[in-house]
Amino acid sequence: MTQIDLNADMGESFGPWVMGNDSALLNIVTSANIACGFHAGDADVMAGTMRLAVEKGVGIGAHPGFADLQGFGRRRLTLSVEELANLTAYQLGAAQAMARAAGGFVRHLKLHGALANMASEEIAIARACYAAAAKVQPDIVVMTLAGTAQEAAAEELGLARAGEIFADRAYNEDATLVDRKLPGAVIHDAALAGPRIAEMVREGAIITATGKRIPTQIDTICLHGDTAEALDIARSVRTALADDGVTLAPL
Numbered sequence: 001m002t003q004i005d006l007n008a009d010m011g012e013s014f015g016p017w018v019m020g021n022d023s024a025l026l027n028i029v030t031s032a033n034i035a036c037g038f039h040a041g042d043a044d045v046m047a048g049t050m051r052l053a054v055e056k057g058v059g060i061g062a063h064p065g066f067a068d069l070q071g072f073g074r075r076r077l078t079l080s081v082e083e084l085a086n087l088t089a090y091q092l093g094a095a096q097a098m099a100r101a102a103g104g105f106v107r108h109l110k111l112h113g114a115l116a117n118m119a120s121e122e123i124a125i126a127r128a129c130y131a132a133a134a135k136v137q138p139d140i141v142v143m144t145l146a147g148t149a150q151e152a153a154a155e156e157l158g159l160a161r162a163g164e165i166f167a168d169r170a171y172n173e174d175a176t177l178v179d180r181k182l183p184g185a186v187i188h189d190a191a192l193a194g195p196r197i198a199e200m201v202r203e204g205a206i207i208t209a210t211g212k213r214i215p216t217q218i219d220t221i222c223l224h225g226d227t228a229e230a231l232d233i234a235r236s237v238r239t240a241l242a243d244d245g246v247t248l249a250p251l
Contacts, residue, residue, distance in 0.1 A: 003247045004201065005162065005220035006237060007031035007143070009063055009112065011049035012040035012072075012226055020225035026052050028234040030250045031059035031220065033110045033143070036091035039065030039073025046094070050102035059250035060104050061143070062095035064088050064129070065112030072226075073113035074180065084115075084125060085132035092136050108162065108251055109133050110143035110222075111150070119153070120145045120176050126153035134159055141251055146206060146216035147175030162251055163217035165200055167193045167237050168227055171208040175216070178209060188229050194236030197221055198244050220251065 010026075011034035012019040019040065026032065032053045035041030041049075053060050064087065065073030079087070092109060099106050111119050111129060119126035126149050133140055134157060144150035146163040154161040168187045170178040178185040187193050200206060201221075205213040221241075223233050238248060 002201065002245065003249050004218065004241065005031050005059070005251045006234070006248050007033055007061070007110070007164075007220050007222050008225045008230065008234065009033045009035070009222070010225040011035045011045050011063070013045045014040060014042055014069065021231060022049055022225060023052055024231055025225055025234060026056045026058050028231070028238055029058060030248050031061055031108065033061045033063035033112075033222075034095060035063050035065070035112070036094050038067040038087065038091055039112050040069065043098070046098045047102065050098050050104060054102050054104040057250075059107045060095070060099050061108040061110055062092045062106050063110055063112050064091035065115050073115065076114045076118060081124065081128045084128040088129040088132040089136050092133050092140075096137070106137065106140070108141040108143055110164070116145065116150070117177065120148035120150050123149040123153050123156075126150045127157065130154055130157055130159060143220060143222075145175070145177070146218065147214050162219035164220045164222055165197070165206055165216070165218055167197050167221050167223045168230075168233055171206050171214075173208055173210065173212055175206055175214050184209065186227065187233075188227070190229055190232035190236040193223075193233045194240030197237050198240040198246075201241065201246060202244065
């Protein structure tokens with residue numbers, strides 16, 4: 001029987017500003033990518049999200065991004081290799097501390113937003129971030145965008161990795177994500193999202209916006225907690241996979 005992880009980005013509220021419905025999502029997903037305070041989140045939000053994840057048996061992951069709260073980490077910044085390494089190590093360390101305080105532990109790391117997109121295009125960026133994470137936690141599992149420079153960097157470094165596809169994003173022909181500024185980049189229709197992901201899992205391939213198939217290792221499926229339809233998409237994906245006999249489990 002096929003076993004796959006279902007993950008969501010969360011812990012992205014800040015002070016009194018609420019982003020997403022993390023408590024409800026944690027009843028559906030098997031892994032949580034929790035913001036570490038740079039692109040979103042804060043110490044209190046991290047603590048609360050970690051506690052809930054531990055209570056519900058959901059795997060905990062660090063979700064580092066650019067230090068850009070106003071832009072939600074979705075604006076591209078130019079940083080040196082050393083700066084990239086330091087921002088990754090710093091945020092992973094914060095996640096480890098908060099997870100331990102909540103009675104859990106960090107199992108995986110997944111880059112956020114513009115940082116993730118840049119790392120999917122330039123192996124030097126991915127290498128800098130992943131090598132830094134490995135120095136902090138050698139056994140960490142890195143979630144990599146399938147078929148991109150992220151995947152190549154993780155393999156080059158000999159790291160444990162989980163190939164990731166997105167339930168709520170459209171793909172370009174080179175397996176990168178369609179720019180959010182373009183029409184159709186974000187999938188809002190839950191009725192479409194579930195069957196689309198089930199088809200990708202059956203075929204073992206990314207299906208691009210043009211219908212091209214890119215064979216890839218699929219270990220985990222992501223959806224964004226800040227999307228208005230996140231809960232409906234999560235339920236749709238879980239149901240479609242279950243109908244295909246796929247079991248959901250943490251990494």
